[in-house]
Amino acid sequence: MSSQDSFERKFRHTARGMRRRPAPRNWDRIESHLDRRDRGSAYFGIRPWMIAAIVLILAGYAVVANLPSQSGPDPLAQRAQSVEELDVLTVPPVSRIPDYQPLSDDRADGFLVSRSETRSRLAVSPKYRL
């Protein structure tokens, strides 16, 4: 208790004896607060802070799960991929030259093709022959 002079003691005594009639609606307001609290705890004991905590946990999980995609592909993986692509683009596809098969002289269509004519299959059409 603080040290007080006689004025303070008397002032304190009078002040502490004061009473004030509360407004009639005050109890209704208190009761509605209590009802709201009871309703809030009635849902399986779930409180607003619990909901907030669950939302935070889910949000944190979502952020962590999305981290790799947000940071982009691994540069090493990208390089390997581009080298493969480079190979595909720069090296022409291997086209095999078909084996040469000489035409025979006695073909059914009557074309006369020399055996020595190895580079071309062109032949004079019969109507232009002399």
Place this chain on the structure above:
Amino acid sequence: MTEQELIAGCRANDRRAQRAVYERYAPLMGAIARRYCRRDADADDVLVSAFYRVFDKIDSFSENGSFEGWIRRIVVNESLMLLRKKHALKQAAELTEVDPGSFSIPAAAAEKLAERDILDLLDAMPVGYRTVFNLYVIEGYKHREIADLLKISINTSKSQLILAKRRLREQLEKLGYAR
């Protein structure tokens, strides 16, 4: 109902016991809230939030202490919270030189004071003076405790009290009580 039965009823969330506690202590606690808050509506807000807290935190009440004292502390804390929310408790200047004669008040002046006069005198003070005066003179807190509660220095608390008393003396002289 005895006080023990009321407390047990409140712990069981019995609405009748809670109402009985409210009706028993509301007039006293309402007067305390009104000493801190100038507006009646603010005092009512403090009363509502304080009693809600009383019923919500009833399990933390220790049976060894005074139930009325516990409720009173909650009402004072709620009053300070409201003042803080309204930015009414601002840092005040400290006094360097103090003349005790400038704020001492004759004890006879208090004997003539009616309750209404006390409320008018408190209302006439700035919020900072009134809060420290309430806490020190009426609630009986020490300056160290007031400094902790209001987050001010001990010297500021002392200065506020001196200024409050000086203002009180001036008011009493105007009313003809301090002669």
